């Protein structure tokens with residue numbers, strides 16, 4: 023009893039288990055690297071959510087987690103802990119908690135570094151056209167999107183914004199057309 027699964031079901035389960043273990047042990051490296059991306063309150067208000075998701079999808083990255091939420095100041099103080107001494111820190115926490123944000127986790131090869139290139143520089147004035155900040159904003163204090171700056175920051179930020187069971191492992195049918 024209880025073992026009525028077909029051999030192929032069991033193989034699928036084992037495959038899933040092995041893949042999952044591999045990604046967990048390796049800290050999400052290679053094609054399983056993950057990054058935390060947030061559309062900030064100004065990005066939501068300016069209706070850029072669809073455009074931003076479209077850019078990540080078209081690039082070939084895989085969405086593995088997403089939520090629409092209004093962040094608490096406490097959560098934002100943790101998120102921006104490293105900036106706590108900066109003169110703009112108070113304003114940054116207020117701005118980020120002023121309206122809903124879209125928190126996402128994207129997965130793919132070199133996703134942390136590539137996402138930062140897609141976002142552009144922190145200051146939109148230094149961002150090239152073609153990047154998200156280069157195309158859609160003008161001031162550093164209203165720069166529409168956040169992306170983790172390293173694999174370590176990504177892991178810390180994902181753990182802050184998502185529970186483990188909110189991040190999915192799923193098979194994308196186009197994967198063989200994106201990776202060799």
Ligand SMILES: Nc1ncnc2c1ncn2[C@@H]1O[C@@H]2COP(=O)(O)O[C@H]2[C@H]1O
Nearest residue numbers: 105110114144162163164165167168169
């Ligand atoms: N000089 C600044 N004035 C106001 N906000 C800033 C300044 N420098 C950085 N920030 C904000 O601090 C944030 C830190 O990382 P983000 O990618 O979220 O985007 C940055 C900006 O929103």
